[in-house]
Amino acid sequence: MLALAHVRLKVLSLLRSPAYVAGTLAMPSLILIFLGVGLADTTIEANVIMASFTVFAVMGVAFFQFGVGIAESRVSPWTTFERILPASIVVRLAGTVVPAVLFAAVAAGLVILVAHIFMPVALGAVAWLRLCLVLLAGSVPLALLGIAIGYWVSSRAALPIANIVYLGLAFGGGLFLSPRFFPDVLDSISQCLISRHIAELAWLAVVDMPWPAASWLWIACYAVAGFLLAGRGYRRDEGERYR
Numbered sequence: 520m521l522a523l524a525h526v527r528l529k530v531l532s533l534l535r536s537p538a539y540v541a542g543t544l545a546m547p548s549l550i551l552i553f554l555g556v557g558l559a560d561t562t563i564e565a566n567v568i569m570a571s572f573t574v575f576a577v578m579g580v581a582f583f584q585f586g587v588g589i590a591e592s593r594v595s596p597w598t599t600f601e602r603i604l605p606a607s608i609v610v611r612l613a614g615t616v617v618p619a620v621l622f623a624a625v626a627a628g629l630v631i632l633v634a635h636i637f638m639p640v641a642l643g644a645v646a647w648l649r650l651c652l653v654l655l656a657g658s659v660p661l662a663l664l665g666i667a668i669g670y671w672v673s674s675r676a677a678l679p680i681a682n683i684v685y686l687g688l689a690f691g692g693g694l695f696l697s698p699r700f701f702p703d704v705l706d707s708i709s710q711c712l713i714s715r716h717i718a719e720l721a722w723l724a725v726v727d728m729p730w731p732a733a734s735w736l737w738i739a740c741y742a743v744a745g746f747l748l749a750g751r752g753y754r755r756d757e758g759e760r761y762r
Contacts, residue, residue: 521711529622543584544626544750547576548633554695559638563726569634570650570721571694576626577654578688578714581661582668582681589669619662627654634762642725657717660738663745664713668753686713713741717752 551572561563634640642650665681673678689695691705692714698706709715714732723730 530744532714543579544576544622545639547572547579547639547710548629550575551630551633552637556637560637562641564675565634565638565640566646566725567722567738569631569638569640570725572630572634573627573650573654574657574692574718575689575694576630576701577623577717578627578641578661578685579660581619581628581658581665582624584622584665585615585662585668586665586681587677589615615666616659616662619665620658621656623654623662643727646725646727647731653701653717653720653724656735656738657713657720660713660741661717662748663742667745667752670749671758688712690757691715692718694718712735 522564523726555572559568631640664684668677668681668684691709691712693701693709694714698709698715701709716737720730720734722736
């Protein structure tokens with residue numbers, strides 16, 4: 520129940536900033552219209568491009584809605600009061616990750632809507648379910664990494680760092696340019712990025728091909744690393760502010 524209260528509080532606080540929320544949610548769809556729509560000549564290409572931009576949308580929510588948002592709210596009086604309430608680190612992180620997943624679903628849904636309007640997208644029920652599963656699973660480590668940024672960097676540094684990580688993972692993960700065009704060195708680096716593995720699973724989902732177990736293992740490892748980084752950052756910030 521306490522975790523649900525934290526989820527409700529976070530969702531309501533975000534909804535009180537509609538312009539900020541709308542900008543974060545709509546940006547991937549707008550970029551898809553300007554950069555992706557003209558590249559979709561076939562249904563398969565349209566499906567793959569749509570899948571890439573749904574991953575891009577989920578990343579945007581994780582790094583901006585929550586990473587930057589946490590960094591900016593850490594010094595607010597309300598956050599100071601909230602931090603003295605009795606709740607474990609797991610409850611607090613859950614209260615942030617769950618809203619991140621919900622808002623990521625909205626952002627990805629907008630991308631899917633735009634793709635259906637402007638592109639020859641066509642997926643079966645199983646492919647849709649597989650894509651949704653990938654986005655749901657991928658949103659957890661991405662949200663935790665965004666939270667880690669929020670607790671480890673200052674409010675002034677959060678936005679540029681989030682931009683660097685966001686765009687670096689997007690380009691490095693092959694969301695804008697297919698990894699088959701990468702030079703060998705960049706491809707090797709790309710295969711170590713969380714965005715590459717989420718994208719690979721999303722692409723395979725929309726073309727009805729089997730998933731490699733290795734990509735799921737990478738996502739699990741990133742989720743654990745993100746949880747540890749976020750938890751450590753939270754404790755570090757708590758020690759600096761309340762010692």
